[in-house]
Amino acid sequence: MRSVIDILDLSTEELSELIKTAEDIIANPEKYQEVCRHKKLATLFFEPSTRTRLSFEAAMYELGGNVLSVSSAGSSSAAKGESVADTAKTVSCYADIIAMRHPKEGAAYVAAQNAGVPVINAGDGGHLHPTQTLADLLTIWREKGRFTGLTIGLCGDLKFGRTVHSLIAAMSRYEGNRFVLISPEELKVPSYVKNILKEQNIPYEQTEDLMSVIGDLDILYMTRVQRERFFNEEDYLRLKDSYILTPEKMNEAKADLAVMHPLPRVNEISVAIDKDPRACYFKQVLNGKYMRMALILKLLYEAGTLKELPERSRA
């Protein structure tokens, strides 16, 4: 059973195919609106979420399917002590595909090992978040027209920010990219992520100073300091406002910089930047829905749940 736990579970060819499907859905939504009729997606969210859960659900509805939803750990049998494995086996009896978010790293993997249907990791603790990366990739594709030769700045909480880990893994597979990792000392990327760059000799630099590098960047991926993953509140309070992007700072950036953020935003990007044409974070939200539609179709087709897919029109 094919599941997606890590963005690296998808080859670069498969990512290109998903982007083509998403582009076709954007151009011809009516062609897709009955494809998942009578099929069910279960969204199991044991951690807070607005975008990811609702975009999975909107994606399934726009494909004509139905949704079963657990929107908090407290409202499910997890609160009674049920294991992730048992929850996955149980939900497989009701749903054709599962999207799961969980505070523990590796939970989606355990679910996938036990489920009888495809599982999509919608965020596992401070680890990975592959479908946010799908949203990010479609945004980069639409903004830049390429995945190669880009200088990509990632700024903020690079330690606990799971979207950062998945995006670095994804973009490190394309030629000629350079990474600029901007964070306070305590919030640097974990070594398993840095090793992806080191092992492949991908150029990267680490700095605490956003302004010394902002002018070099093609993409600036801002992130929130992940309060819920800190051991003590004092450290969070000290670090939370390490970076605040303002219009004055944007004056130093390239005219075609793409400012991205997985959202939710706390303080990292001044709302005054929302009007700047370089702000792409609300485009990411919409792109995420289309890429999740494309992924649901792919996994249901590979599982044999869908017998056929609409033919993509080639523009």
Ligand code: NCD
């Ligand atoms: C992110 C997440 O949950 O990791 N949000 C999202 O899914 N778009 C980022 C975050 O919570 O900071």
